[in-house]
Amino acid sequence: MNMWWKIIIFLGMSAVIVSAFLTASPMRAANSLGPADVYRIFYFHVPQAWVASLAFVLSMIYSIRFLKTRNMEYDTKALTANKLGVMFAIVAMVTGSIFAKMTWGEFWNWSEIREVSVFILLLIYGGYFALRSAIADPDTRANLSAVISIIFAVAALFLIFVLPRIYSVFSQHPSDSIIDKSGQITMGPTVRMIFFSSLIMFTALFFWIYNLSIRVARLTANKLLENK
Amino acid sequence: MDSNYVVLSVTLIIWVGLFFYLFSLDRKVKKLEEKNES
Numbered sequence: 001m002n003m004w005w006k007i008i009i010f011l012g013m014s015a016v017i018v019s020a021f022l023t024a025s026p027m028r029a030a031n032s033l034g035p036a037d038v039y040r041i042f043y044f045h046v047p048q049a050w051v052a053s054l055a056f057v058l059s060m061i062y063s064i065r066f067l068k069t070r071n072m073e074y075d076t077k078a079l080t081a082n083k084l085g086v087m088f089a090i091v092a093m094v095t096g097s098i099f100a101k102m103t104w105g106e107f108w109n110w111s112e113i114r115e116v117s118v119f120i121l122l123l124i125y126g127g128y129f130a131l132r133s134a135i136a137d138p139d140t141r142a143n144l145s146a147v148i149s150i151i152f153a154v155a156a157l158f159l160i161f162v163l164p165r166i167y168s169v170f171s172q173h174p175s176d177s178i179i180d181k182s183g184q185i186t187m188g189p190t191v192r193m194i195f196f197s198s199l200i201m202f203t204a205l206f207f208w209i210y211n212l213s214i215r216v217a218r219l220t221a222n223k224l225l226e227n228k
Numbered sequence: 229m230d231s232n233y234v235v236l237s238v239t240l241i242i243w244v245g246l247f248f249y250l251f252s253l254d255r256k257v258k259k260l261e262e263k264n265e266s
Contacts, residue, residue, distance in 0.1 A: 006251060006254075009247075010247050013243055013247075014240065014243065014244075017236065017239050017240055017243055018236065018240070021232050021233070021235060021236035021239070022232075022236070037231075037232060040232075040235075208250060208254075209250065212250065212253060212254055212257060215257050215261065216257060219257065219260055219261065219264065222264060
């Protein structure tokens with residue numbers, strides 16, 4: 001990534017942060033649970049969850065490629081995508097929990113399907129990393145974790161997007177904050193502008209961190225080979 | 229409205245810190261890559 005991209009990410013994300021707090025709250029005071037200002041976290045919470053699901057899909061794509069080519073480079077890419085996916089899922093969970101405290105009254109409630117589903121998501125990815133560290137042979141490890149990544153990415157998308165909508169009785173979490181049931185964008189022009197800029201900036205930031213992590217992993221692998 | 233400015237400045241400080249960390253990490257990685265190639 002060259003210099004210009006970094007400058008764009010820096011200025012863009014700074015502009016998103018400033019405008020998220022200085023424009024009117026995305027929620028009208030009449031409709032809000034708790035103070036309307038709290039709803040500004042929406043500009044960050046939703047892109048974080050989006051980036052997490054993007055990372056899991058990316059991992060699935062590289063796992064499929066790995067199974068086709070058996071190139072270990074794709075195994076590293078899939079692993080890195082899963083690590084970052086879990087990181088962003090944790091960040092989204094923390095912001096979601098703060099949001100829940102301010103609007104629903106509790107940081108965590110086991111009857112809220114969103115919170116249970118993200119918990120299950122983190123548990124199954126914990127299983128992924130446990131499995132990886134339990135297998136010594138690199139080829140077996142790469143094969144198994146590629147297959148598991150593909151299955152888990154489908155499970156992740158199901159847990160994030162489908163399950164809370166099926167059991168919406170057990171969820172206070174809104175499912176129409178971006179598009180409503182007829183597929184129309186529900187936000188006003190200013191909110192829409194800031195939200196989509198934030199989405200783009202978080203995605204760009206994710207790819208920067210992703211690129212860096214892969215390069216670090218490559219350097220580490222080279223160093224390990226030299227020492228052998 | 230006042231507390232909005234507090235949250236805004238905390239968020240900005242965290243972002244600037246994170247950005248410069250990534251920026252310096254990127255430069256270090258680039259140097260190591262060049263060293264590895266030569």
